[in-house]
Amino acid sequence: MTTATAKAKAPAKPATMAQALTRAMRDAMAEDPTVHVMGEDVGTLGGVFRITDGLAKEFGEERCTDTPLAEAGILGAAVGMAMYGLRPVVEMQFDAFAYPAFEQLISHVAKMRNRTRGAMPLPITIRVPYGGGIGGVEHHSDSSEAYYVATPGLTVVTPATVEDAYGLLRASIASDDPVIFLEPKRLYWSKSDWSPQAPARVPGIGKALVRRSGTSATLITYGPSLPVCLEAAEAAREEGWDLEVVDLRSLVPFDEDTVVESVRRTGRAVVVHEAGGFGGPGAEIAARVTERCFHHLEAPVLRVTGFDIPYPPPMLEKYHLPGVDRILDTVARLQWEN
């Protein structure tokens, strides 16, 4: 991490989240020869989203490897590589294509440290492009985070900004525990001013950030829903609401303290995510907020989530995804009149 930050500060220029992710892997590979990138199409092609673009060329195919098309095999092989001291970064091509790897993930990746009493940690980063809003056909838009957060042993991280895409991916690769790194694919081409020559410090995993300060209510969100919440917060000003927006950044560990501090201050909370509501992360967050903020709450904690349905076909997804209007309608139900 030190060499990247030590470089002369270059002027910040607009960069995409995709570019920041590529840069994070590139820097990690340059600093640590045990970092290996592997997955389907990640080598010559640079990945279907081009997130691994240029890595095979710079580091060779042995460090950025096109694997056979078999997700359990990819993750299983990564387990063996990590057992031998490598630090694999695995790309799952799409959210719903990660499912064949679930036995490896749940029975081995998540449990290896525990079952060996800490003797054999597995520093594997599993990158999963997730979420909808890109017009993807069936099996290309799942919000699968509930499966991951329900599996003890996994760290679950999701960036919502260009800067976090770099910092959190570096932190994930540096972690000695397996990390599910959920990449909001509809934000791949989002831009912000960011300096790839001197990327910001690598953050610790497990710290939420208040992205917008407010006093009326707290929107708790992560990943692809952060821009939607920020837009909703701007629109809410017309209604006279000053909304605070908390970006969780990691679902496991869940930074309860930042969330609780915010809700105790505002007295109202809405959790927003694309994943379904029943058994989704929002259910746990709402329960915890209720447990810890009960006497500060002016209204029940509400949720705006994807419907509890299989992900819709692309021409219908706009009805499913949490949008500004649905968020504002929900905020309106937070018992404003005594």
Place this chain on the structure above:
Amino acid sequence: MTVQELPGAGASHRSTPPPWRPRTDAAPLLPDPEPYRVLGTEAADRLDPALMRRCYAELVRGRRYNAQATALTRQGRLAVYPSTVGQEACEIAAALVLEEQDWLFPSYRDTLAAVARGLDPVQALTLLRGDWHTGYDPRELRIAPLSTPLATQLPHAVGLAHAARLRGDDVVALAMVGDGGTSEGDFHEAMNFAAVWQAPVVFLVQNNGFAISVPLAKQSAAPTLAHKAVGYGMPGRLVDGNDVAAMHEVLSEAVRRARAGGGPTMIEAVTYRIEAHTNADDATRYRGDAEVEAWKAHDPVLLLERELTARGILDEEGIRVEREAAEEMAATLREGMNADPVLDPMDLFAHVYAEQTGRLREQAAMLRAELEAGDE
């Protein structure tokens, strides 16, 4: 308009596909039609007496280990034990062909292979006693955790061998699986990855006839399980799994080949599970005594004992010495297993993450308070 009515219909539109060649000749990869044997054949003339004495000692110990572990389940000292009685030659050979720096990837049934590689039997049986999941540091003797989910350890072996080769290290991984496990997707994916990467891996399939109750005929329609190797582009070998000399020879060849950069090999060892799947299983529901008796006549310990005594390599005294040594091992194992394991409930939270999450700290505190309240 139909295709026949299109302009040019009826004219020759034959097109030759671009040239395609198979990447390898399949013939050298094919297994022999009959399992390879050494004991009782002319090949036994070439046996190394010292190695065979070692194998005999390990087989006798292995048989006694199986008997002792099964006895421990009856005494309530083990939660469950999947026996390898009848399969000791496979277990022993797998352990003996590996060098110190090599890795063994056992399935849950392969505690004997781990013990033969030098693991303390008490540590090997920790999983089955139930006081923790893996009772040893896998890196110490390079024995991966015993894998209960079938065939899932095979891709680990491939990845580890691949990583070692990338680093230029002289390491071979030997991965063990049963006939039932060959139906799992992870078996297929591991074989494919190993062949594509030319990883230094040896796959040992112990075909013991049954996946719990399901016989091989309901498991696979392949000519032999060893034939599956050919489809991946690696050699398949068929061996008499009760012939420890044959097992040692074929496994050694495969390990040598892997070490020399020749890539993976898959070996099917034809053997038989003499006892039930575990002590919790009733084998009489799915197979007859006659079949079991026939296999008992082809017992791995007896086969070697007969060969070695006929050749004057082993005598009554030698047999007595090995049996005594096995009794000592059994006594030590009994003693080790009779000691109550030390349990610390707080261990439940200690190894989930490198750094405990707030949630786990909270839950650990709850359990600690409950324990302290219970002590008062």
